Amino acid sequence: MHKVLIVGEHDGKTLNPATAKCVTCAKAIADAEITIALLGADTAAVAAQAAALAGVKSVVRVDRAENVHALAATFAPQIAALAADYSHVFGPSTSFGKDLMPRTAALLGVPQISDLMAVEGAYRFRRPIYAGNAIVTVEADPSRKLVATVRVASFEAAGTGGSGSIDSKTLTVALPSHTRYIGARTGSTDRPDLQTAARVVSGGRALGSAENFKILFSFADKIGAAVGASRAAVDAGYAPNEMQVGQTGKIISPEMYIAIGISGAIQHLTGIKDARTIVAINKDGEAPIFEVADVGLVGDLFQIVPELEKMV
Amino acid sequence: MQKIMVCIKRVVDYNVRVRVKPDGSGVMLDGVKMSVNPFDEIALEEALRIKERVGNVEVLAVSIGVGDTQQQLRTALAMGADRAILVQTDAAVEPLTAAQTFLAVAKKENPDLIFLGKQAIDDDANQTGQMLAALWERPQATYASKVEINGGKVQVTREVDAGLETIEVDLPAVITVDLRLNEPRYVKLPDIMKAKKKTLDVTSLDALGIAAGQLIKTVKTDPPPQRQKGVMVKDVTELFDVLRKKGLI
Numbered sequence: 001m002h003k004v005l006i007v008g009e010h011d012g013k014t015l016n017p018a019t020a021k022c023v024t025c026a027k028a029i030a031d032a033e034i035t036i037a038l039l040g041a042d043t044a045a046v047a048a049q050a051a052a053l054a055g056v057k058s059v060v061r062v063d064r065a066e067n068v069h070a071l072a073a074t075f076a077p078q079i080a081a082l083a084a085d086y087s088h089v090f091g092p093s094t095s096f097g098k099d100l101m102p103r104t105a106a107l108l109g110v111p112q113i114s115d116l117m118a119v120e121g122a123y124r125f126r127r128p129i130y131a132g133n134a135i136v137t138v139e140a141d142p143s144r145k146l147v148a149t150v151r152v153a154s155f156e157a158a159g160t161g162g163s164g165s166i167d168s169k170t171l172t173v174a175l176p177s178h179t180r181y182i183g184a185r186t187g188s189t190d191r192p193d194l195q196t197a198a199r200v201v202s203g204g205r206a207l208g209s210a211e212n213f214k215i216l217f218s219f220a221d222k223i224g225a226a227v228g229a230s231r232a233a234v235d236a237g238y239a240p241n242e243m244q245v246g247q248t249g250k251i252i253s254p255e256m257y258i259a260i261g262i263s264g265a266i267q268h269l270t271g272i273k274d275a276r277t278i279v280a281i282n283k284d285g286e287a288p289i290f291e292v293a294d295v296g297l298v299g300d301l302f303q304i305v306p307e308l309e310k311m312v
Numbered sequence: 313m314q315k316i317m318v319c320i321k322r323v324v325d326y327n328v329r330v331r332v333k334p335d336g337s338g339v340m341l342d343g344v345k346m347s348v349n350p351f352d353e354i355a356l357e358e359a360l361r362i363k364e365r366v367g368n369v370e371v372l373a374v375s376i377g378v379g380d381t382q383q384q385l386r387t388a389l390a391m392g393a394d395r396a397i398l399v400q401t402d403a404a405v406e407p408l409t410a411a412q413t414f415l416a417v418a419k420k421e422n423p424d425l426i427f428l429g430k431q432a433i434d435d436d437a438n439q440t441g442q443m444l445a446a447l448w449e450r451p452q453a454t455y456a457s458k459v460e461i462n463g464g465k466v467q468v469t470r471e472v473d474a475g476l477e478t479i480e481v482d483l484p485a486v487i488t489v490d491l492r493l494n495e496p497r498y499v500k501l502p503d504i505m506k507a508k509k510k511t512l513d514v515t516s517l518d519a520l521g522i523a524a525g526q527l528i529k530t531v532k533t534d535p536p537p538q539r540q541k542g543v544m545v546k547d548v549t550e551l552f553d554v555l556r557k558k559g560l561i
Contacts, residue, residue, distance in 0.1 A: 071479065072442065073451050095472040099454045102407070102439035106446035111408045111527040114437045128536070129435050130330040134339050137531040144527070178482040179451040182467065186475035195473055199560070223561060241457075241492060242475045248491050250473065256560045266329075273539065277560060279551070294542035297551045307548045312561055 001031045002122050005086040007079055007104075008038045008059075009070075009096045010046040017196045018092035018150075020053055020157035025150045026090055027055045027158065028119035035060055036164075037082050039075055041068035051164040058165045069181035070096055076103035077173045083108060083145060088122075093149040093251075094195070105147035112147040113138055117154040127151070131247045132270045152195075153253035153274040187242050191217075194243065197226035200254045200275075202245055205232040206261025206283065206301060213238055215302065216260060219309045228252070230262045246271035261301045264289030281305070313366050313461065313483075316359040317423035318393065319414050319444075320375045321349040322384045323434040336532040348384045351429020353391075355489045357496040358459060359427050360392040366461070370394050372421060376405050376413050382512060389507035390499040396512040403517070403524040407435075411443035416520040418448060423484060425466070430455050430488040441488035451481035455490040 004026040009016035019036065026034050035058045036050040043061045050059045060082060066074055079100070083089045089104065091097035093115050105112040118126040123140045125148070140146045194200065201220040207213055213227075220227045229239035231246050245252060247267040253274035260281045262268060269292055272278060280293035281301050290296045297304060324330060325345040332339055348356075356373065363369040373388035373396040375381045385396040399413050418426060426448075431438035445452035453459075453468035457476065460467045470477045471490045517524050545551045555561040 072454070073445075076446060095455060095470075098438050099442065099452075102442035103446040103452060105439070106408065106411060106443035111406055112437075112439050112443075113528060114439060124531070129533075130324070130339060131433065131436065132536055133330045134332045135534045135536055137534070139529045139531055141527055176449075176451070178485075179453075180480045182478040182480050184472075184475065184477045240475070241471060242473070256555075273536075277558060278539075278542075279555065281551075290544070291541065292539045294539075295551065295554050296542060296544045297546075297548070298544070299547075304548050304551075308552060311548070311552045 001033055002029050002088060003086040004029065004032045004034050004088040004090060005083060006034060006036045007089070007091040007097065007100065008036045008046065008050055009092055009094060010038065010040065010043070012040055012042065013045055015046045015049040016092070016094070017157050018094050018097070018152045019050065021152040021155040022090050022092050022150045023053050023055055023158035024155040025116055025119060026088070029088070029122045033057050035086070037062065037079060039067040039070070039078055041065055047166045051166050052160045052162055053164070054159045054162040056162050056164040058167065061166065061168045062171055063168065066175050070100070071179050071181060072100040072103045073179040074175050075100050076107055077175065078171050079104045080107040081171050081173050082169070087145060089145065089147045091149050093151045097149050101147055101149050108145055108147065110144050110147055111140070112149070113140060114149050115151040116148050117151045131267060132273065151251070153251045187240060191220065192224065192226040194226040194228055194245070195250055195252060198255045199223055199225035200228050200245070200252060200256070201225045201258045201260065202228035202230065202262060203233055203239070203260050204230040204262030205236055207233060207238055210238045215305050219305050222309050222312050230265070230268050232265070259289050259293070260305060262289055263287045264292065313362070313369050313424050315370045315372060315421060315423045316362060317372045317374055317418060317421060317426045318352070318356045318359050318388070319426065319428040319440070320352045320356065320373050320384055320388055321429070321432045322346050322375065322377050322381045323349045323432050326350050326433055332533050332535045336534060338533050346380070346384070348387055349429050349432045351431060351433070351489060351491070353496040354491065354493050355427035355429050356388055356391055356393060357494045358489060361494065362461060372397065372423065374414060374417050375399070376401060376410055378402055385512055386507050387499060389510045389512065390503040391497060392503070395510060398512065398514045399517060399520060400514050401517050401524060404526065405524060406527060407437045407439035408443055408527070409522065409524050410440045411447055413517060413520060413522050414440070414444050415447045416522060425483060426486045428486070428488050430490050441486050445486035448486065451485040452488070453479055453481050453485060454488045456487050457490050457492045459487060459493070
């Protein structure tokens with residue numbers, strides 16, 4: 001049997017869907033017994049959500065005032081202490097997990113495998129390298145604890161209907177005071193979250209201005225989609241960086257991705273190749289985006305998008 | 313602030329389209345252009361800007377790799393680093409080993425700040441900075457898009473999934489940098505000449521007491537799965553019909 005500890009990501013109220021995707025990854029390991037660790041100031045609400053995920057045996061809560069903000073320097077020693085009873089420690093490949101898990105691995109003195117995209121055995125996995133231009137199969141040493149991050153775009157979220165146990169734990173771990181949370185600035189939260197939305201409408205440099213992105217927002221709101229942008233559009237100042245999709249932005253796997261005025265640079269395609277259906281609208285019929293699109297339309301986005309919005 | 317250490321990795325140039333070897337034993341690297349990892353270039357640029365603002369700061373570039381990594385360290389010296397150290401090895405170096413090696417150098421050099429790129433564009437691991445901070449028992453500020461030094465503290469704005477987050481860390485600290493932090497300077501010819509006279513020390517993993525082990529074995533390398541080419545529609549009405557039939561709209 002393999003005991004897998006998953007580090008849950010949450011904001012104190014809602015469990016991030018990335019956690020449910022880590023559960024699906026862990027379930028692909030034969031004989032996995034899955035525990036979700038939740039660190040926070042008060043994790044009662046998110047613990048109930050975690051315990052309801054199908055396949056989760058137990059949830060461990062570590063509530064402590066210092067855990068109110070997810071600082072890697074504070075969380076890592078606590079996760080390392082919890083890890084003693086487990087063979088595998090997984091976290092999501094989100095900015096939360098990517099920050100925290102390597103620090104945890106180093107405290108445990110073990111290596112990490114980043115971005116698991118497929119499970120071939122308890123210690124054998126596939127992961128992308130070179131921005132997804134190659135996929136390696138890697139094997140870890142079974143005599144060591146394995147720390148890994150899970151590429152969330154590669155896994156469906158685990159369903160609900162589970163009834164895991166919930167326990168609270170007090171850890172006598174000294175926490176450092178050298179790292180302090182100051183604040184955060186987040187984008188609008190009215191629209192679906194880009195990372196987890198089922199539908200995403202994304203704009204490129206052809207939009208021409210931040211003002212013109214309103215066409216996309218209007219259409220996205222009509223179909224309940226999140227809005228993304230290519231790196232070219234972000235670099236041109238048309239959209240903030242948290243909207244960026246691609247190798248240097250977010251890697252997403254929506255049901256439908258509509259690329260509007262995006263040529264389809266390799267680094268952008270890296271971020272969308274797990275989308276179920278890719279729709280491309282571009283005035284250049286030779287744009288590389290059409291090579292990967294399931295449905296393509298050559299034409300002027302400034303006419304097509306408002307027209308399409310009217311039809312919906 | 314007296315010394316800033318910048319960790320640099322030699323990687324396949326970001327313009328090279330990487331291809332997998334037909335026998336699955338790895339990717340084709342023969343004759344391919346090698347460069348400083350782009351994120352590490354941003355890390356070095358930030359260190360140089362701090363030096364230019366604060367003055368009297370030594371910027372030390374450190375790398376681990378094959379003998380030819382001297383080329384990338386010379387580039388770092390030409391950009392403006394004062395001194396370089398190459399920990400020379402032909403072995404494949406995993407992030408944990410890299411972190412242990414940089415720690416050994418840091419213990420000798422005692423930098424106030426260590427900058428690294430958030431990840432290298434070859435293995436995309438995104439681990440070394442965090443591991444180094446843990447082993448050094450110092451703070452980490454990853455994915456930095458703004459760095460403000462204030463006495464013995466640094467405020468770092470970080471690019472996170474939800475937007476931007478600001479944290480404050482005490483020095484010494486490890487900072488890993490993201491794309492938007494700065495735009496690295498171009499190297500000018502006179503700087504390349506000047507860089508030839510700067511000190512580049514070569515040492516080894518052995519000399520630092522590091523054993524290079526392969527804890528994660530790569531069994532095989534495959535090309536990524538390709539998407540099937542789809543259909544082209546002629547107008548908006550047809551696009552709408554296709555999407556409606558698929559139940560997407």
